[in-house]
Amino acid sequence: MSERLHIYEQISAERDEQDAKWGNQLHSIPVWSAILAEECGEVAxxxxxxxFQGEAHLAHLREELVQVAAVAVHIIEKIDSGDWVRPEG
Ligand SMILES: [Mg+2]
Structure with a gap:
């Protein structure tokens, strides 16, 4: 479990970095989904x-996976808080 907690801590730290970089982000759910998909593309x-280039790139892959998880957590936080843009109409 401690290994998992270490990963969760890294995801939380990445969330903090996203807030520091972008501030409070206010998006619709589809825009959030597009942001998550963009991060998934970076994982791919x-x-x-x-x-094709070897396991020396595993560390970068791991960083990208943490970013995906952080964006997913961010979306969950937005849903839970209600802080997202609703469709008009
Ligand atoms: Mg990324």
């Missing part, structure tokens, strides 16, 4: 580097 790119 990093995975291909591991596949």
């Amino acid at each position: 790119e990093a995975s291909l580097r591991v596949e």
Whole structure:
């Protein structure tokens, strides 16, 4: 469990870095989903580097996975707090 807690701590630290970088982000759910998909694309790119260029790229892949998890946590926080842009109409 301590290994998992260490990972959760890294995800939380990444969340803090996102807030420091972007401030309070106010988006619709589809925009949030697009942001998450963009981060998933970076995971796919990093995975291909591991596949074709070797395990030296695993650390970068791991960083990208932490970013994906942090964005997912961010979306969950927004849903829970109600702090997201509703569709008009
Ligand atoms: Mg990324």
